[in-house]
Amino acid sequence: MFESSAAVSRRQFISRAGKFSALYSLAGAIPLNAMAAAIPDDPRIAPTPVVNAGFASVRKIGDGLYATISDPSKGFTTTCNGGFLFGKDAALLIEGFVTPAGAAFQMETLRRVSQVPAAGAMDTHYHFDHSMGNSFYGANGIQLWGHAAVAQRITESYAPMQGADRATFLARYENRVKDAKTELQRQHAQSDLTAVGTLFDLANKSALTLPNRPLDPAKLPLQVDLGHFPIVIEYYPGHSGTDLIVRAPEQKVVYTGDLIFNGRFPACYDEMATISGWRATLKTFASWDKDTLFVPGHGPICGQEGVQHLREVFDDIAEQADKLYKSGVPVAEAVDRYVIPDKFMGMEVWAWGFCIGSAITKLYSEWQ
Numbered sequence: 001m002f003e004s005s006a007a008v009s010r011r012q013f014i015s016r017a018g019k020f021s022a023l024y025s026l027a028g029a030i031p032l033n034a035m036a037a038a039i040p041d042d043p044r045i046a047p048t049p050v051v052n053a054g055f056a057s058v059r060k061i062g063d064g065l066y067a068t069i070s071d072p073s074k075g076f077t078t079t080c081n082g083g084f085l086f087g088k089d090a091a092l093l094i095e096g097f098v099t100p101a102g103a104a105f106q107m108e109t110l111r112r113v114s115q116v117p118a119a120g121a122m123d124t125h126y127h128f129d130h131s132m133g134n135s136f137y138g139a140n141g142i143q144l145w146g147h148a149a150v151a152q153r154i155t156e157s158y159a160p161m162q163g164a165d166r167a168t169f170l171a172r173y174e175n176r177v178k179d180a181k182t183e184l185q186r187q188h189a190q191s192d193l194t195a196v197g198t199l200f201d202l203a204n205k206s207a208l209t210l211p212n213r214p215l216d217p218a219k220l221p222l223q224v225d226l227g228h229f230p231i232v233i234e235y236y237p238g239h240s241g242t243d244l245i246v247r248a249p250e251q252k253v254v255y256t257g258d259l260i261f262n263g264r265f266p267a268c269y270d271e272m273a274t275i276s277g278w279r280a281t282l283k284t285f286a287s288w289d290k291d292t293l294f295v296p297g298h299g300p301i302c303g304q305e306g307v308q309h310l311r312e313v314f315d316d317i318a319e320q321a322d323k324l325y326k327s328g329v330p331v332a333e334a335v336d337r338y339v340i341p342d343k344f345m346g347m348e349v350w351a352w353g354f355c356i357g358s359a360i361t362k363l364y365s366e367w368q
């Protein structure tokens with residue numbers, strides 16, 4: 001699935017344009033769409049989507065199970081993946097997405113295939129691209145579920161941006177671009193500046209909406225009865241400290257949120273992200289049935305090969321970071337020294353410092 005013709009042309013483009021310019025175009029204007037187009041060959045996945053809005057398509061992936069897969073190259077209405085599950089009594093929607101229009105799109109799609117009431121909508125974690133559209137659910141009386149810390153993390157992370165002076169807020173990131181000692185460092189810093197600028201603008205046009213059904217991780221796993229097969233909500237460490245997954249064990253389908261990035265470098269910037277925790281979580285996912293279908297937070301639906309691929313990405317970052325660490329390279333320098341190997345060259349880096357740089361920083365602090 002990593003070898004689609006679009007991926008090949010992507011690689012050709014990269015080799016023509018030079019590694020770094022191509023990579024940084026990915027942080028903004030030209031997101032990778034090749035991966036979003038690749039659909040695994042699995043009889044559970046409907047070949048034709050229920051709806052394809054360009055920015056996202058919704059596809060049946062099991063009995064009462066649907067996946068919303070975003071294609072950010074065609075627009076940022078949803079940006080992350082999500083989906084919904086329903087039985088004869090109720091439905092559970094997954095993700096608030098990055099805009100209320102994204103959440104509305106998913107709700108409208110649910111209504112094309114089922115009229116059962118929505119028991120709730122769940123943010124897999126608090127990050128903006130999964131929660132800035134929550135207000136749609138609030139306005140429509142749909143209970144919003146999330147890890148118990150989501151409300152606080154949304155408030156602490158995004159409220160300070162609202163009404164703040166943009167230039168002041170971005171100054172730290174602007175300075176990193178200005179003060180860069182090498183062209184490589186400048187490009188890395190620029191990708192972070194672009195990402196923070198986008199986030200700042202989003203926070204200033206979004207109404208923050210907090211879960212009104214906090215799920216205490218100490219009381220998980222939670223069995224949810226939608227009037228069909230059993231589904232279960234579980235907590236796993238790794239990406240944000242608020243990461244919940246939804247599993248339909250009988251159908252071997254798992255909605256993982258950002259605990260899986262498929263075909264993209266993982267975002268490791270969160271203060272509660274833990275690389276060792278995340279790698280342990282992926283080891284657990286890898287121990288599940290070989291026919292498990294995963295709906296990742298970003299990128300196409302995958303099987304166990306997607307888990308394996310992300311584990312290899314972490315292995316490679318850790319291996320390169322370990323060499324730098326053992327040869328005494330300070331962390332401030334090490335963050336820019338990771339070299340994307342050829343085997344990962346088609347993969348998107350959303351923002352260097354928020355993905356690769358932060359992974360290296362966290363590994364260094366785990367080793368110290």
Ligand SMILES: [Zn+2]
Nearest residue numbers: 127239258267
């Ligand atoms: Zn995230």
